[in-house]
Amino acid sequence: MTPAAGTxxxxxxxxxxAELRTHRAALRGSVALVPTMGALHDGHLALVARARELCDHVILSDFVNPLQFGPGEDYEAYPRDLEADLAAVDGLVDLVFAPSVEEMYPVLPPTVSVTAGAAGTILEGAARPGHFDGVVTxxxxxxxxxxxxxxxxxxxxxxxxAIIQALVADLDLPVRIEPVEIQREPSGLARSSRNVYLxxxxxxxxxxxxxxxxxxxxAAPSNAALRAVLHDALQRAEIDWAYALALDPATLEEIDAAHRGEVLVTLVGRIEGVRLLDAAVVVVTEA
Structure with missing residues:
Protein backbone atom coordinates (compact mmCIF):
# COMPACT_ATOMS: atom_id res chain seq x y z
CA MET A 1 0.00 0.00 0.00
CA THR A 2 1.09 3.58 -0.54
CA PRO A 3 0.43 6.49 1.84
CA ALA A 4 -2.72 8.48 1.23
CA ALA A 5 -2.48 11.13 -1.47
CA GLY A 6 -0.84 14.31 -0.25
CA THR A 7 0.83 12.69 2.75
CA ALA A 18 16.71 0.03 21.43
CA GLU A 19 15.48 3.13 19.56
CA LEU A 20 14.72 1.02 16.51
CA ARG A 21 12.61 -1.43 18.48
CA THR A 22 10.68 1.42 20.12
CA HIS A 23 9.89 3.13 16.83
CA ARG A 24 9.13 -0.16 15.08
CA ALA A 25 6.60 -1.07 17.76
CA ALA A 26 4.73 2.17 17.08
CA LEU A 27 4.24 1.42 13.36
CA ARG A 28 0.77 0.19 12.49
CA GLY A 29 0.18 -1.75 9.31
CA SER A 30 2.60 -3.52 7.00
CA VAL A 31 6.33 -2.76 7.03
CA ALA A 32 9.01 -3.12 4.35
CA LEU A 33 12.76 -3.18 4.96
CA VAL A 34 15.28 -1.81 2.46
CA PRO A 35 18.77 -2.91 3.60
CA THR A 36 21.61 -0.74 2.24
CA MET A 37 25.21 0.14 2.93
CA GLY A 38 24.49 3.80 2.33
CA ALA A 39 26.01 5.89 -0.48
CA LEU A 40 22.46 5.97 -1.81
CA HIS A 41 21.79 6.44 -5.52
CA ASP A 42 18.81 6.10 -7.84
CA GLY A 43 19.05 2.31 -7.69
CA HIS A 44 18.40 2.43 -3.94
CA LEU A 45 15.57 4.90 -4.46
CA ALA A 46 13.93 2.40 -6.83
CA LEU A 47 14.02 -0.15 -3.99
CA VAL A 48 12.42 2.42 -1.69
CA ALA A 49 9.74 3.18 -4.28
CA ARG A 50 8.89 -0.51 -4.60
CA ALA A 51 8.80 -0.86 -0.81
CA ARG A 52 6.33 2.02 -0.57
CA GLU A 53 4.13 0.42 -3.21
CA LEU A 54 3.96 -2.78 -1.19
CA CYS A 55 3.67 -1.62 2.42
CA ASP A 56 2.31 1.09 4.69
CA HIS A 57 5.71 1.84 6.24
CA VAL A 58 9.33 1.62 5.12
CA ILE A 59 12.50 1.17 7.18
CA LEU A 60 15.85 1.75 5.46
CA SER A 61 19.04 0.49 7.06
CA ASP A 62 22.25 2.42 6.34
CA PHE A 63 25.20 0.38 7.59
CA VAL A 64 28.55 -0.56 6.06
CA ASN A 65 28.90 -4.11 7.33
CA PRO A 66 32.51 -4.98 8.20
CA LEU A 67 31.80 -8.72 8.25
CA GLN A 68 31.38 -8.87 4.48
CA PHE A 69 34.72 -7.23 3.67
CA GLY A 70 37.88 -9.31 3.46
CA PRO A 71 41.53 -8.31 3.98
CA GLY A 72 42.64 -5.78 1.39
CA GLU A 73 39.09 -4.90 0.34
CA ASP A 74 37.68 -1.38 0.39
CA TYR A 75 35.95 -1.31 3.79
CA GLU A 76 37.74 1.80 5.06
CA ALA A 77 37.41 3.59 1.72
CA TYR A 78 33.81 2.54 1.06
CA PRO A 79 31.80 5.74 0.41
CA ARG A 80 29.90 7.00 3.45
CA ASP A 81 27.72 10.13 3.55
CA LEU A 82 24.88 9.75 6.02
CA GLU A 83 23.79 13.38 5.66
CA ALA A 84 23.35 12.98 1.90
CA ASP A 85 21.60 9.64 2.41
CA LEU A 86 19.11 11.20 4.82
CA ALA A 87 18.41 14.02 2.37
CA ALA A 88 17.83 11.50 -0.44
CA VAL A 89 15.13 9.59 1.46
CA ASP A 90 13.64 12.40 3.51
CA GLY A 91 9.88 11.94 3.46
CA LEU A 92 10.16 8.65 1.55
CA VAL A 93 10.81 6.30 4.48
CA ASP A 94 9.61 6.23 8.07
CA LEU A 95 12.88 5.22 9.71
CA VAL A 96 16.55 5.24 8.78
CA PHE A 97 18.51 2.84 10.99
CA ALA A 98 22.19 3.86 10.93
CA PRO A 99 23.99 2.11 13.79
CA SER A 100 27.67 2.24 14.61
CA VAL A 101 29.71 -0.94 14.23
CA GLU A 102 29.88 -1.19 18.03
CA GLU A 103 26.09 -0.92 18.27
CA MET A 104 25.52 -3.57 15.63
CA TYR A 105 28.24 -5.92 16.87
CA PRO A 106 29.03 -5.57 20.60
CA VAL A 107 31.52 -8.39 20.02
CA LEU A 108 33.44 -8.44 16.74
CA PRO A 109 33.62 -10.95 15.26
CA PRO A 110 30.34 -12.14 16.77
CA THR A 111 30.40 -15.18 19.01
CA VAL A 112 27.49 -16.61 17.01
CA SER A 113 27.00 -15.92 13.30
CA VAL A 114 25.17 -17.32 10.27
CA THR A 115 26.82 -19.16 7.38
CA ALA A 116 25.76 -19.13 3.75
CA GLY A 117 26.68 -22.77 3.14
CA ALA A 118 28.08 -24.12 -0.11
CA ALA A 119 26.34 -21.42 -2.18
CA GLY A 120 28.46 -18.85 -0.38
CA THR A 121 31.77 -20.45 -1.42
CA ILE A 122 31.39 -20.30 -5.21
CA LEU A 123 31.56 -17.45 -7.73
CA GLU A 124 31.79 -14.21 -5.70
CA GLY A 125 32.19 -16.34 -2.56
CA ALA A 126 35.29 -18.00 -4.01
CA ALA A 127 36.80 -14.61 -4.83
CA ARG A 128 35.78 -13.14 -1.46
CA PRO A 129 35.97 -15.89 1.18
CA GLY A 130 33.57 -15.28 4.05
CA HIS A 131 31.76 -12.45 2.23
CA PHE A 132 28.37 -14.12 2.09
CA ASP A 133 28.62 -15.33 5.69
CA GLY A 134 28.92 -11.66 6.60
CA VAL A 135 25.96 -10.78 4.38
CA VAL A 136 23.60 -13.40 5.80
CA THR A 137 24.65 -12.58 9.37
CA ALA A 162 19.64 -16.23 -4.27
CA ILE A 163 21.44 -16.81 -0.96
CA ILE A 164 19.10 -14.47 0.95
CA GLN A 165 16.09 -16.24 -0.56
CA ALA A 166 17.57 -19.53 0.64
CA LEU A 167 18.26 -18.02 4.08
CA VAL A 168 14.62 -17.05 4.49
CA ALA A 169 13.35 -20.42 3.26
CA ASP A 170 15.82 -22.58 5.22
CA LEU A 171 15.40 -20.73 8.52
CA ASP A 172 11.63 -20.22 8.12
CA LEU A 173 11.95 -16.47 8.56
CA PRO A 174 8.51 -14.80 8.33
CA VAL A 175 9.31 -12.30 5.58
CA ARG A 176 8.81 -12.11 1.82
CA ILE A 177 11.82 -11.22 -0.30
CA GLU A 178 10.90 -8.84 -3.12
CA PRO A 179 13.43 -8.62 -5.98
CA VAL A 180 13.64 -5.36 -7.94
CA GLU A 181 15.06 -5.06 -11.44
CA ILE A 182 18.50 -3.54 -11.94
CA GLN A 183 18.51 0.24 -12.24
CA ARG A 184 20.83 1.65 -14.88
CA GLU A 185 22.50 4.92 -15.71
CA PRO A 186 21.46 6.47 -19.06
CA SER A 187 24.52 4.83 -20.64
CA GLY A 188 23.31 1.37 -19.58
CA LEU A 189 25.82 0.92 -16.75
CA ALA A 190 24.24 -0.79 -13.74
CA ARG A 191 23.98 1.65 -10.85
CA SER A 192 26.36 0.88 -8.00
CA SER A 193 27.87 2.77 -5.10
CA ARG A 194 31.29 1.71 -6.43
CA ASN A 195 30.76 3.52 -9.74
CA VAL A 196 32.10 6.66 -8.04
CA TYR A 197 35.57 5.08 -8.18
CA LEU A 198 35.53 4.97 -12.01
CA ALA A 219 20.84 -14.93 -28.25
CA ALA A 220 18.11 -16.49 -26.13
CA PRO A 221 16.09 -18.63 -26.55
CA SER A 222 18.99 -20.61 -28.04
CA ASN A 223 21.10 -22.41 -25.42
CA ALA A 224 24.10 -22.75 -27.72
CA ALA A 225 23.96 -19.16 -28.94
CA LEU A 226 23.72 -17.83 -25.39
CA ARG A 227 26.76 -19.76 -24.23
CA ALA A 228 28.65 -18.69 -27.37
CA VAL A 229 28.01 -15.01 -26.58
CA LEU A 230 29.57 -15.39 -23.14
CA HIS A 231 32.52 -17.42 -24.47
CA ASP A 232 33.23 -14.78 -27.11
CA ALA A 233 33.08 -11.98 -24.53
CA LEU A 234 35.70 -13.71 -22.40
CA GLN A 235 37.92 -14.28 -25.44
CA ARG A 236 37.83 -10.60 -26.36
CA ALA A 237 38.96 -9.67 -22.85
CA GLU A 238 37.72 -6.09 -23.14
CA ILE A 239 37.90 -5.87 -19.35
CA ASP A 240 39.58 -7.96 -16.66
CA TRP A 241 36.87 -10.62 -16.50
CA ALA A 242 36.36 -12.64 -13.35
CA TYR A 243 33.63 -14.64 -15.07
CA ALA A 244 30.74 -14.45 -17.52
CA LEU A 245 28.45 -17.40 -16.81
CA ALA A 246 25.04 -18.83 -17.62
CA LEU A 247 23.70 -20.41 -14.44
CA ASP A 248 20.70 -22.36 -13.24
CA PRO A 249 18.99 -19.77 -10.97
CA ALA A 250 18.01 -22.43 -8.43
CA THR A 251 21.39 -24.14 -8.01
CA LEU A 252 23.83 -21.45 -9.25
CA GLU A 253 25.51 -24.20 -11.30
CA GLU A 254 26.52 -23.66 -14.93
CA ILE A 255 23.92 -24.80 -17.41
CA ASP A 256 24.69 -27.59 -19.86
CA ALA A 257 23.51 -28.09 -23.43
CA ALA A 258 20.35 -29.84 -22.23
CA HIS A 259 19.16 -26.99 -19.99
CA ARG A 260 15.80 -25.42 -20.76
CA GLY A 261 13.96 -22.74 -18.81
CA GLU A 262 15.23 -19.70 -16.90
CA VAL A 263 18.94 -18.91 -17.01
CA LEU A 264 20.77 -16.42 -14.80
CA VAL A 265 23.43 -14.61 -16.82
CA THR A 266 25.93 -13.18 -14.35
CA LEU A 267 28.92 -11.03 -15.26
CA VAL A 268 31.75 -9.86 -13.02
CA GLY A 269 34.86 -7.97 -14.02
CA ARG A 270 37.36 -5.40 -12.80
CA ILE A 271 37.95 -1.99 -14.31
CA GLU A 272 40.46 0.42 -12.75
CA GLY A 273 40.58 -1.92 -9.76
CA VAL A 274 36.81 -1.73 -9.22
CA ARG A 275 34.88 -5.01 -9.14
CA LEU A 276 31.64 -4.56 -11.09
CA LEU A 277 28.63 -6.88 -11.31
CA ASP A 278 25.77 -7.15 -13.73
CA ALA A 279 23.12 -9.80 -14.31
CA ALA A 280 19.94 -10.72 -16.17
CA VAL A 281 17.51 -13.60 -16.31
CA VAL A 282 16.71 -14.98 -19.77
CA VAL A 283 14.68 -17.98 -20.91
CA VAL A 284 16.16 -20.80 -22.98
CA THR A 285 13.75 -23.00 -24.93
CA GLU A 286 15.89 -24.57 -27.65
CA ALA A 287 19.31 -26.11 -28.27
Missing part, protein backbone atom coordinates in the same frame (compact mmCIF):
# COMPACT_ATOMS: atom_id res chain seq x y z
CA UNK A 8 4.39 11.58 3.36
CA UNK A 9 5.77 9.64 6.30
CA UNK A 10 7.99 11.53 8.67
CA UNK A 11 11.56 10.25 8.40
CA UNK A 12 13.27 9.56 11.72
CA UNK A 13 16.95 8.70 12.17
CA UNK A 14 17.63 6.04 14.78
CA UNK A 15 21.13 5.01 15.82
CA UNK A 16 20.57 2.27 18.40
CA UNK A 17 18.78 -1.07 18.43
CA UNK A 138 23.82 -8.88 9.04
CA UNK A 139 20.64 -9.55 7.05
CA UNK A 140 19.45 -11.98 9.72
CA UNK A 141 20.10 -9.38 12.41
CA UNK A 142 18.27 -6.67 10.45
CA UNK A 143 15.28 -8.92 9.83
CA UNK A 144 15.13 -9.78 13.53
CA UNK A 145 15.40 -6.12 14.55
CA UNK A 146 12.83 -4.73 12.11
CA UNK A 147 10.43 -7.73 11.77
CA UNK A 148 9.28 -6.61 8.31
CA UNK A 149 6.56 -8.16 6.19
CA UNK A 150 8.68 -7.61 3.07
CA UNK A 151 12.39 -7.05 2.46
CA UNK A 152 13.43 -5.50 -0.86
CA UNK A 153 16.65 -6.40 -2.70
CA UNK A 154 18.02 -5.57 -6.14
CA UNK A 155 18.73 -8.20 -8.78
CA UNK A 156 22.21 -6.85 -9.62
CA UNK A 157 23.83 -8.90 -6.84
CA UNK A 158 22.22 -12.06 -8.20
CA UNK A 159 24.14 -14.53 -6.03
CA UNK A 160 23.40 -12.48 -2.92
CA UNK A 161 19.70 -12.46 -3.78
CA UNK A 199 37.00 7.61 -14.28
CA UNK A 200 35.05 8.71 -17.36
CA UNK A 201 37.16 6.32 -19.43
CA UNK A 202 36.48 3.54 -16.93
CA UNK A 203 32.73 4.12 -17.16
CA UNK A 204 32.97 3.84 -20.93
CA UNK A 205 34.91 0.57 -20.71
CA UNK A 206 32.41 -0.77 -18.16
CA UNK A 207 29.65 -0.67 -20.77
CA UNK A 208 30.96 -4.01 -22.04
CA UNK A 209 28.92 -5.54 -19.20
CA UNK A 210 25.57 -4.17 -20.35
CA UNK A 211 26.46 -4.80 -24.02
CA UNK A 212 27.23 -8.42 -23.22
CA UNK A 213 23.92 -8.78 -21.40
CA UNK A 214 22.10 -7.28 -24.40
CA UNK A 215 23.79 -9.80 -26.68
CA UNK A 216 22.87 -12.62 -24.28
CA UNK A 217 19.21 -11.55 -24.32
CA UNK A 218 19.27 -11.45 -28.12
Missing amino acids: TPRTTLVRTK VVTKLLQLTTPDVAVFGRKDAQQL SDAGRERALVLSRTLAAARA
Whole structure:
Protein backbone atom coordinates (compact mmCIF):
# COMPACT_ATOMS: atom_id res chain seq x y z
CA MET A 1 0.00 0.00 0.00
CA THR A 2 1.09 3.58 -0.54
CA PRO A 3 0.43 6.49 1.84
CA ALA A 4 -2.72 8.48 1.23
CA ALA A 5 -2.48 11.13 -1.47
CA GLY A 6 -0.84 14.31 -0.25
CA THR A 7 0.83 12.69 2.75
CA THR A 8 4.39 11.58 3.36
CA PRO A 9 5.77 9.64 6.30
CA ARG A 10 7.99 11.53 8.67
CA THR A 11 11.56 10.25 8.40
CA THR A 12 13.27 9.56 11.72
CA LEU A 13 16.95 8.70 12.17
CA VAL A 14 17.63 6.04 14.78
CA ARG A 15 21.13 5.01 15.82
CA THR A 16 20.57 2.27 18.40
CA LYS A 17 18.78 -1.07 18.43
CA ALA A 18 16.71 0.03 21.43
CA GLU A 19 15.48 3.13 19.56
CA LEU A 20 14.72 1.02 16.51
CA ARG A 21 12.61 -1.43 18.48
CA THR A 22 10.68 1.42 20.12
CA HIS A 23 9.89 3.13 16.83
CA ARG A 24 9.13 -0.16 15.08
CA ALA A 25 6.60 -1.07 17.76
CA ALA A 26 4.73 2.17 17.08
CA LEU A 27 4.24 1.42 13.36
CA ARG A 28 0.77 0.19 12.49
CA GLY A 29 0.18 -1.75 9.31
CA SER A 30 2.60 -3.52 7.00
CA VAL A 31 6.33 -2.76 7.03
CA ALA A 32 9.01 -3.12 4.35
CA LEU A 33 12.76 -3.18 4.96
CA VAL A 34 15.28 -1.81 2.46
CA PRO A 35 18.77 -2.91 3.60
CA THR A 36 21.61 -0.74 2.24
CA MET A 37 25.21 0.14 2.93
CA GLY A 38 24.49 3.80 2.33
CA ALA A 39 26.01 5.89 -0.48
CA LEU A 40 22.46 5.97 -1.81
CA HIS A 41 21.79 6.44 -5.52
CA ASP A 42 18.81 6.10 -7.84
CA GLY A 43 19.05 2.31 -7.69
CA HIS A 44 18.40 2.43 -3.94
CA LEU A 45 15.57 4.90 -4.46
CA ALA A 46 13.93 2.40 -6.83
CA LEU A 47 14.02 -0.15 -3.99
CA VAL A 48 12.42 2.42 -1.69
CA ALA A 49 9.74 3.18 -4.28
CA ARG A 50 8.89 -0.51 -4.60
CA ALA A 51 8.80 -0.86 -0.81
CA ARG A 52 6.33 2.02 -0.57
CA GLU A 53 4.13 0.42 -3.21
CA LEU A 54 3.96 -2.78 -1.19
CA CYS A 55 3.67 -1.62 2.42
CA ASP A 56 2.31 1.09 4.69
CA HIS A 57 5.71 1.84 6.24
CA VAL A 58 9.33 1.62 5.12
CA ILE A 59 12.50 1.17 7.18
CA LEU A 60 15.85 1.75 5.46
CA SER A 61 19.04 0.49 7.06
CA ASP A 62 22.25 2.42 6.34
CA PHE A 63 25.20 0.38 7.59
CA VAL A 64 28.55 -0.56 6.06
CA ASN A 65 28.90 -4.11 7.33
CA PRO A 66 32.51 -4.98 8.20
CA LEU A 67 31.80 -8.72 8.25
CA GLN A 68 31.38 -8.87 4.48
CA PHE A 69 34.72 -7.23 3.67
CA GLY A 70 37.88 -9.31 3.46
CA PRO A 71 41.53 -8.31 3.98
CA GLY A 72 42.64 -5.78 1.39
CA GLU A 73 39.09 -4.90 0.34
CA ASP A 74 37.68 -1.38 0.39
CA TYR A 75 35.95 -1.31 3.79
CA GLU A 76 37.74 1.80 5.06
CA ALA A 77 37.41 3.59 1.72
CA TYR A 78 33.81 2.54 1.06
CA PRO A 79 31.80 5.74 0.41
CA ARG A 80 29.90 7.00 3.45
CA ASP A 81 27.72 10.13 3.55
CA LEU A 82 24.88 9.75 6.02
CA GLU A 83 23.79 13.38 5.66
CA ALA A 84 23.35 12.98 1.90
CA ASP A 85 21.60 9.64 2.41
CA LEU A 86 19.11 11.20 4.82
CA ALA A 87 18.41 14.02 2.37
CA ALA A 88 17.83 11.50 -0.44
CA VAL A 89 15.13 9.59 1.46
CA ASP A 90 13.64 12.40 3.51
CA GLY A 91 9.88 11.94 3.46
CA LEU A 92 10.16 8.65 1.55
CA VAL A 93 10.81 6.30 4.48
CA ASP A 94 9.61 6.23 8.07
CA LEU A 95 12.88 5.22 9.71
CA VAL A 96 16.55 5.24 8.78
CA PHE A 97 18.51 2.84 10.99
CA ALA A 98 22.19 3.86 10.93
CA PRO A 99 23.99 2.11 13.79
CA SER A 100 27.67 2.24 14.61
CA VAL A 101 29.71 -0.94 14.23
CA GLU A 102 29.88 -1.19 18.03
CA GLU A 103 26.09 -0.92 18.27
CA MET A 104 25.52 -3.57 15.63
CA TYR A 105 28.24 -5.92 16.87
CA PRO A 106 29.03 -5.57 20.60
CA VAL A 107 31.52 -8.39 20.02
CA LEU A 108 33.44 -8.44 16.74
CA PRO A 109 33.62 -10.95 15.26
CA PRO A 110 30.34 -12.14 16.77
CA THR A 111 30.40 -15.18 19.01
CA VAL A 112 27.49 -16.61 17.01
CA SER A 113 27.00 -15.92 13.30
CA VAL A 114 25.17 -17.32 10.27
CA THR A 115 26.82 -19.16 7.38
CA ALA A 116 25.76 -19.13 3.75
CA GLY A 117 26.68 -22.77 3.14
CA ALA A 118 28.08 -24.12 -0.11
CA ALA A 119 26.34 -21.42 -2.18
CA GLY A 120 28.46 -18.85 -0.38
CA THR A 121 31.77 -20.45 -1.42
CA ILE A 122 31.39 -20.30 -5.21
CA LEU A 123 31.56 -17.45 -7.73
CA GLU A 124 31.79 -14.21 -5.70
CA GLY A 125 32.19 -16.34 -2.56
CA ALA A 126 35.29 -18.00 -4.01
CA ALA A 127 36.80 -14.61 -4.83
CA ARG A 128 35.78 -13.14 -1.46
CA PRO A 129 35.97 -15.89 1.18
CA GLY A 130 33.57 -15.28 4.05
CA HIS A 131 31.76 -12.45 2.23
CA PHE A 132 28.37 -14.12 2.09
CA ASP A 133 28.62 -15.33 5.69
CA GLY A 134 28.92 -11.66 6.60
CA VAL A 135 25.96 -10.78 4.38
CA VAL A 136 23.60 -13.40 5.80
CA THR A 137 24.65 -12.58 9.37
CA VAL A 138 23.82 -8.88 9.04
CA VAL A 139 20.64 -9.55 7.05
CA THR A 140 19.45 -11.98 9.72
CA LYS A 141 20.10 -9.38 12.41
CA LEU A 142 18.27 -6.67 10.45
CA LEU A 143 15.28 -8.92 9.83
CA GLN A 144 15.13 -9.78 13.53
CA LEU A 145 15.40 -6.12 14.55
CA THR A 146 12.83 -4.73 12.11
CA THR A 147 10.43 -7.73 11.77
CA PRO A 148 9.28 -6.61 8.31
CA ASP A 149 6.56 -8.16 6.19
CA VAL A 150 8.68 -7.61 3.07
CA ALA A 151 12.39 -7.05 2.46
CA VAL A 152 13.43 -5.50 -0.86
CA PHE A 153 16.65 -6.40 -2.70
CA GLY A 154 18.02 -5.57 -6.14
CA ARG A 155 18.73 -8.20 -8.78
CA LYS A 156 22.21 -6.85 -9.62
CA ASP A 157 23.83 -8.90 -6.84
CA ALA A 158 22.22 -12.06 -8.20
CA GLN A 159 24.14 -14.53 -6.03
CA GLN A 160 23.40 -12.48 -2.92
CA LEU A 161 19.70 -12.46 -3.78
CA ALA A 162 19.64 -16.23 -4.27
CA ILE A 163 21.44 -16.81 -0.96
CA ILE A 164 19.10 -14.47 0.95
CA GLN A 165 16.09 -16.24 -0.56
CA ALA A 166 17.57 -19.53 0.64
CA LEU A 167 18.26 -18.02 4.08
CA VAL A 168 14.62 -17.05 4.49
CA ALA A 169 13.35 -20.42 3.26
CA ASP A 170 15.82 -22.58 5.22
CA LEU A 171 15.40 -20.73 8.52
CA ASP A 172 11.63 -20.22 8.12
CA LEU A 173 11.95 -16.47 8.56
CA PRO A 174 8.51 -14.80 8.33
CA VAL A 175 9.31 -12.30 5.58
CA ARG A 176 8.81 -12.11 1.82
CA ILE A 177 11.82 -11.22 -0.30
CA GLU A 178 10.90 -8.84 -3.12
CA PRO A 179 13.43 -8.62 -5.98
CA VAL A 180 13.64 -5.36 -7.94
CA GLU A 181 15.06 -5.06 -11.44
CA ILE A 182 18.50 -3.54 -11.94
CA GLN A 183 18.51 0.24 -12.24
CA ARG A 184 20.83 1.65 -14.88
CA GLU A 185 22.50 4.92 -15.71
CA PRO A 186 21.46 6.47 -19.06
CA SER A 187 24.52 4.83 -20.64
CA GLY A 188 23.31 1.37 -19.58
CA LEU A 189 25.82 0.92 -16.75
CA ALA A 190 24.24 -0.79 -13.74
CA ARG A 191 23.98 1.65 -10.85
CA SER A 192 26.36 0.88 -8.00
CA SER A 193 27.87 2.77 -5.10
CA ARG A 194 31.29 1.71 -6.43
CA ASN A 195 30.76 3.52 -9.74
CA VAL A 196 32.10 6.66 -8.04
CA TYR A 197 35.57 5.08 -8.18
CA LEU A 198 35.53 4.97 -12.01
CA SER A 199 37.00 7.61 -14.28
CA ASP A 200 35.05 8.71 -17.36
CA ALA A 201 37.16 6.32 -19.43
CA GLY A 202 36.48 3.54 -16.93
CA ARG A 203 32.73 4.12 -17.16
CA GLU A 204 32.97 3.84 -20.93
CA ARG A 205 34.91 0.57 -20.71
CA ALA A 206 32.41 -0.77 -18.16
CA LEU A 207 29.65 -0.67 -20.77
CA VAL A 208 30.96 -4.01 -22.04
CA LEU A 209 28.92 -5.54 -19.20
CA SER A 210 25.57 -4.17 -20.35
CA ARG A 211 26.46 -4.80 -24.02
CA THR A 212 27.23 -8.42 -23.22
CA LEU A 213 23.92 -8.78 -21.40
CA ALA A 214 22.10 -7.28 -24.40
CA ALA A 215 23.79 -9.80 -26.68
CA ALA A 216 22.87 -12.62 -24.28
CA ARG A 217 19.21 -11.55 -24.32
CA ALA A 218 19.27 -11.45 -28.12
CA ALA A 219 20.84 -14.93 -28.25
CA ALA A 220 18.11 -16.49 -26.13
CA PRO A 221 16.09 -18.63 -26.55
CA SER A 222 18.99 -20.61 -28.04
CA ASN A 223 21.10 -22.41 -25.42
CA ALA A 224 24.10 -22.75 -27.72
CA ALA A 225 23.96 -19.16 -28.94
CA LEU A 226 23.72 -17.83 -25.39
CA ARG A 227 26.76 -19.76 -24.23
CA ALA A 228 28.65 -18.69 -27.37
CA VAL A 229 28.01 -15.01 -26.58
CA LEU A 230 29.57 -15.39 -23.14
CA HIS A 231 32.52 -17.42 -24.47
CA ASP A 232 33.23 -14.78 -27.11
CA ALA A 233 33.08 -11.98 -24.53
CA LEU A 234 35.70 -13.71 -22.40
CA GLN A 235 37.92 -14.28 -25.44
CA ARG A 236 37.83 -10.60 -26.36
CA ALA A 237 38.96 -9.67 -22.85
CA GLU A 238 37.72 -6.09 -23.14
CA ILE A 239 37.90 -5.87 -19.35
CA ASP A 240 39.58 -7.96 -16.66
CA TRP A 241 36.87 -10.62 -16.50
CA ALA A 242 36.36 -12.64 -13.35
CA TYR A 243 33.63 -14.64 -15.07
CA ALA A 244 30.74 -14.45 -17.52
CA LEU A 245 28.45 -17.40 -16.81
CA ALA A 246 25.04 -18.83 -17.62
CA LEU A 247 23.70 -20.41 -14.44
CA ASP A 248 20.70 -22.36 -13.24
CA PRO A 249 18.99 -19.77 -10.97
CA ALA A 250 18.01 -22.43 -8.43
CA THR A 251 21.39 -24.14 -8.01
CA LEU A 252 23.83 -21.45 -9.25
CA GLU A 253 25.51 -24.20 -11.30
CA GLU A 254 26.52 -23.66 -14.93
CA ILE A 255 23.92 -24.80 -17.41
CA ASP A 256 24.69 -27.59 -19.86
CA ALA A 257 23.51 -28.09 -23.43
CA ALA A 258 20.35 -29.84 -22.23
CA HIS A 259 19.16 -26.99 -19.99
CA ARG A 260 15.80 -25.42 -20.76
CA GLY A 261 13.96 -22.74 -18.81
CA GLU A 262 15.23 -19.70 -16.90
CA VAL A 263 18.94 -18.91 -17.01
CA LEU A 264 20.77 -16.42 -14.80
CA VAL A 265 23.43 -14.61 -16.82
CA THR A 266 25.93 -13.18 -14.35
CA LEU A 267 28.92 -11.03 -15.26
CA VAL A 268 31.75 -9.86 -13.02
CA GLY A 269 34.86 -7.97 -14.02
CA ARG A 270 37.36 -5.40 -12.80
CA ILE A 271 37.95 -1.99 -14.31
CA GLU A 272 40.46 0.42 -12.75
CA GLY A 273 40.58 -1.92 -9.76
CA VAL A 274 36.81 -1.73 -9.22
CA ARG A 275 34.88 -5.01 -9.14
CA LEU A 276 31.64 -4.56 -11.09
CA LEU A 277 28.63 -6.88 -11.31
CA ASP A 278 25.77 -7.15 -13.73
CA ALA A 279 23.12 -9.80 -14.31
CA ALA A 280 19.94 -10.72 -16.17
CA VAL A 281 17.51 -13.60 -16.31
CA VAL A 282 16.71 -14.98 -19.77
CA VAL A 283 14.68 -17.98 -20.91
CA VAL A 284 16.16 -20.80 -22.98
CA THR A 285 13.75 -23.00 -24.93
CA GLU A 286 15.89 -24.57 -27.65
CA ALA A 287 19.31 -26.11 -28.27
